[in-house]
Amino acid sequence: MSIIVTGADGYLGWPTALRIADRTDERVVLVDNFGRREWVESVGSTSAVPVTHIDERVDVAKETLDLANISFVEGDLTDRSFVDQLLSVHEPETIVHTAAQPSAPYSQINGERANYTQHNNLQSTRNLLWGLHETGLEDTHFIETTTTGVYGAPEFPIPEGGAVMENGGERDEVPFPAMAGSWYHLSKSHDAANMRLAHTQFGLPISDVRTAIVYGTGTNETAADPRLSTRFDFDYYFGVVAHRFCAQAVAGYPMTVYGKGEQRKPFIALEDAVEGLAQLALGDPDARPDDHVVYNQVTRAISIVEMAETVADVGSEFGLDVDVKHFENPREEDETHKMEIENDRYADLIGGQSTTFEEGVRQILETLLDHEGTVTAHEDRFLPDVLTDDEQNETVIEFTESEESDSSEEIQSVSGK
Structure with a gap:
């Protein structure tokens, strides 16, 4: 028996695989097709932190x-024959499925990438679920990182799992509706529905881990040797907002807050995300779950503007003079949405948050300053192509707070760096 970690060359998959392997004597099988490296290269960017080849990574870890x-x-998880062989040979008792095309902006570029994202993500998950069923491995614990993005931005507190629906005086808990806002997020909504169906039809124990925006440059394991570092993307398409803000600060580039930036998003430090997946993967085999459980993998919600201000404050400790600029929002979203999201189940799993956002930002800035040349060489990747095509006519929105705390707008044109 073994534990399989898919997407093991990726930002979250690699440190998760190391954490699991460090805590068990069981065989931990890493699976990847290096897609993330190709996708980032295709948008003209790169990881700020050098990422060694997987063969060297494994040798160094040993x-x-x-x-x-x-x-x-x-191997490619969209290839059904590869998946069937993988499962038959290794007979996993647990699968931690972190493999996916994970970028919402990438999935929105055009129809080709939208199709690719949904095919890649859905086909991989379906192949694994059906493969477990058809190879007689229905007791295998299937853990997948979906996304909190499946919830959209409702005006009520987001539950950790289903929603209560009432009609005609009757109430019942139903799967949370797919309110995703991108082709990527919708692929994970479909994955969530398919996992629920696989549990119902095949009896597979399922942990649907709805992952928030993950930030940070590493974990205790990846810090042991530079060659064990996980990747760190900072571009518009693959760099999450916290990473992009930190990279902009290091490059002396104004932090690009879209619109008011008062909308709150769910976040979790890489260390806390890895810990939860390890806890799920290494649970007592005799107490293996036989249910379908949803976890909101989040430790707190932060507004975009608060995040930018935190990066500016922490950046001053490193002598960085950071501007915060409000840019016209290229996305359709409520710029004042105050997200509330329940996470009791996940918090119990990890024993509470281990890393504050301020600590995470400090760690990121320390790392990026060591790789400043790579960041500045790719600073044109901070903004989507639609904005960088005409940098000299960048539209910036400056917000001032009135006495009633209502935001008013003053629009001016400035040259954008």
């Missing part, structure tokens, strides 16, 4: 962390 129980298999 040598530095004494992880003799890890191995790597290259």
